[in-house]
Amino acid sequence: MNLFTLLEMAADAMGDRIAISHGEHDMTYAELLIAARRAAAQVHAAGATRLAYLAVNGPAAPVALFGAALAGVPYVPINYRLTDAEIAALLARIPGALLVNDVETPGWASANDGDPGVTLVSVMAFIGETLLHAGDAPDNDRSIAVELFTSGTTGAPKAAILRHDNLMAYILGSVDFMGADEDDAAIVTVPPYHVAGISAVLSSVYAGRRMVQLPAFDPGDWLMLAARHRISNAFLVPTMLQRLVEHLGKTPPDLPALRALAYGGGRMPPAIVERAMELLPRVDFTNAYGLTETSSTIALLDPADHRAARAASDPALRARLGSVGRALPMVDIAIRDEAGAVLPPGEAGLVFVRGDQVAGEYHGLGSLLDSEGWFPTRDRGWMDDAGYLFLDGRADDVIVRGGENISPGEIEAVLSDHPDVRDVAVVAMPDEQWGEAVAAVVVLAPGSTVTEAALQALVRDRLRSSRVPALVRFVEALPYNETGKLLRRVVRDQLA
Amino acid sequence: MSVQYKAGAKLASTVCDGQILVLRVPAVPVDLRIGGAPVALASAVGERTAIDPALSGGIQTGKRYTDEAETMEFLCTKAGAGTISVDGVALGIKAAKALPSSD
Numbered sequence: 001m002n003l004f005t006l007l008e009m010a011a012d013a014m015g016d017r018i019a020i021s022h023g024e025h026d027m028t029y030a031e032l033l034i035a036a037r038r039a040a041a042q043v044h045a046a047g048a049t050r051l052a053y054l055a056v057n058g059p060a061a062p063v064a065l066f067g068a069a070l071a072g073v074p075y076v077p078i079n080y081r082l083t084d085a086e087i088a089a090l091l092a093r094i095p096g097a098l099l100v101n102d103v104e105t106p107g108w109a110s111a112n113d114g115d116p117g118v119t120l121v122s123v124m125a126f127i128g129e130t131l132l133h134a135g136d137a138p139d140n141d142r143s144i145a146v147e148l149f150t151s152g153t154t155g156a157p158k159a160a161i162l163r164h165d166n167l168m169a170y171i172l173g174s175v176d177f178m179g180a181d182e183d184d185a186a187i188v189t190v191p192p193y194h195v196a197g198i199s200a201v202l203s204s205v206y207a208g209r210r211m212v213q214l215p216a217f218d219p220g221d222w223l224m225l226a227a228r229h230r231i232s233n234a235f236l237v238p239t240m241l242q243r244l245v246e247h248l249g250k251t252p253p254d255l256p257a258l259r260a261l262a263y264g265g266g267r268m269p270p271a272i273v274e275r276a277m278e279l280l281p282r283v284d285f286t287n288a289y290g291l292t293e294t295s296s297t298i299a300l301l302d303p304a305d306h307r308a309a310r311a312a313s314d315p316a317l318r319a320r321l322g323s324v325g326r327a328l329p330m331v332d333i334a335i336r337d338e339a340g341a342v343l344p345p346g347e348a349g350l351v352f353v354r355g356d357q358v359a360g361e362y363h364g365l366g367s368l369l370d371s372e373g374w375f376p377t378r379d380r381g382w383m384d385d386a387g388y389l390f391l392d393g394r395a396d397d398v399i400v401r402g403g404e405n406i407s408p409g410e411i412e413a414v415l416s417d418h419p420d421v422r423d424v425a426v427v428a429m430p431d432e433q434w435g436e437a438v439a440a441v442v443v444l445a446p447g448s449t450v451t452e453a454a455l456q457a458l459v460r461d462r463l464r465s466s467r468v469p470a471l472v473r474f475v476e477a478l479p480y481n482e483t484g485k486l487l488r489r490v491v492r493d494q495l496a
Numbered sequence: 497m498s499v500q501y502k503a504g505a506k507l508a509s510t511v512c513d514g515q516i517l518v519l520r521v522p523a524v525p526v527d528l529r530i531g532g533a534p535v536a537l538a539s540a541v542g543e544r545t546a547i548d549p550a551l552s553g554g555i556q557t558g559k560r561y562t563d564e565a566e567t568m569e570f571l572c573t574k575a576g577a578g579t580i581s582v583d584g585v586a587l588g589i590k591a592a593k594a595l596p597s598s599d
Contacts, residue, residue, distance in 0.1 A: 001504045005517060009573050013557050136539065139504040165503075172519070172571065174595050177558020186597075196599065203599040206558075233597055262598045288598035297598045329593050 004137035039067025040133035048098035084111035091116035169356035180209035199296035219247035230257035237484035264288035289324035301325030331355035420448035498525035514576020531578020
């Protein structure tokens with residue numbers, strides 16, 4: 001299997017439909033297919049071993065993804081927000097690549113010692129190339145479709161490997177071919193170097209849903225574009241949804257075509273989801289949980305789940321608004337303890353996942369799957385009786401206080417319940433007596449006068465005394481990366 | 497005529513426009529047909545023969561076809577008038593739960 005098949009099917013069955021809108025320009029599926037054939041021809045002409053992409057989102061990104069598949073080389077999108085030195089270091093790891101970039105004299109070219117050994121092509125030249133690769137895509141199911149550098153929040157970025165069969169399993173299992181109506185359109189705001197940027201392209205093409213690309217998120221721009229293109233679907237990371245909700249609170253929405261909003265990629269406070277449902281009562285909300293290593297989504301809280309949870313009076317059912325839903329039909333999820341034993345519903349442990357879409361491998365580290373195909377996500381969590389998964393932070397973020405493991409998630413959930421708390425991060429801080437102690441960094445609503453003691457009392461009321469933060473620090477904002485991931489290491493460093 | 501197929505192979509009907517992609521096959525040779533006639537490699541289809549009226553229900557692009565025991569699975573990449581059969585038994589559409597878009 002080869003991802004290029006997805007585009008061939010779309011071009012064959014709906015060649016005249018618009019695949020991509022960007023600014024004033026539209027590109028149909030037939031045109032996207034031709035452009036991908038041109039991209040593959042350039043890869044071959046350059047003798048390249050990879051096709052890398054270092055630019056903001058634009059039509060050239062989907063072209064490069066499918067062009068790389070046709071040429072039989074990995075597609076490697078790179079984070080353009082990194083520093084020149086960081087970019088140079090990543091490029092040195094992909095020698096022999098053809099690099100699509102949008103800067104004439106890139107700063108990274110002189111950032112580190114030595115030539116990174118890549119061939120440059122501008123976005124304009126890449127899209128405008130006229131030579132065509134007329135052949136078939138190689139039948140290379142076990143070969144690499146995409147390499148994604150992880151964000152490196154805990155060390156040097158790892159190069160995660162996604163093979164053609166992983167991504168095909170995800171798309172064939174979760175998307176109906178031509179399932180979108182002809183006038184459906186989705187805004188794509190996730191960057192091309194994020195796994196959600198990859199899955200957005202593949203899902204949209206297979207469903208026949210027009211992609212409207214918005215390279216930089218801003219709630220005002222987003223709303224204007226959504227109205228202008230009669231957007232029906234969108235995916236947002238938590239910070240984007242939060243900013244959109246705040247914006248909508250001031251300006252009533254004018255989104256007659258919007259049917260579905262999906263969100264995911266990080267912790268999403270239930271209060272914001274409820275507020276969004278209130279502001280957009282006719283919109284279907286879906287929470288998606290997935291990882292780079294799992295070819296995107298592995299669990300969903302679907303629109304019916306959202307409505308049932310919001311209407312429920314039973315606290316256990318209502319709590320599901322804060323869950324990431326249930327495993328996709330083609331995926332198994334299990335909770336295990338530190339020793340690997342599977343835990344029953346209700347007990348918190350480590351989240352493991354298995355399925356054809358689960359890649360779980362990195363360059364230089366090999367596969368992390370066990371002999372039965374299970375991948376350790378390093379996320380902590382638990383499942384309720386009906387299989388709804390609740391996440392509880394990263395295993396690496398657990399606070400060890402005097403030998404007791406404390407998950408930041410449960411303390412954050414209690415503090416978030418306070419009406420004046422807008423955002424909160426609970427992290428470990430060094431402590432002479434306990435080794436580590438609990439610290440809470442809190443963003444308050446404007447004008448709030450809540451004290452450290454009041455928040456400590458709230459935690460003491462609801463949880464064991466060991467969970468009470470020894471320190472509560474009030475800040476203006478918490479540090480997030482551009483895709484909504486809380487940078488806990490930065491929070492910890494700021495406390496030190 | 498039984499042939500050992502492998503996942504990823506692109507096959508075409510010799511009686512209609514239909515094309516399929518092999519997603520999963522058992523590790524034994526099977527007699528795979530569309531519209532009653534043996535399939536060919538998509539890159540090597542010659543002259544067309546007549547469709548078997550008993551196997552003319554057709555296949556639809558994007559649907560996955562499987563046997564009752566789900567030992568094999570094919571993706572229709574191009575629609576056609578013939579029905580897929582394996583060892584004389586017609587394959588059905590694999591029922592898939594509709595999922596909301598999460599991308």
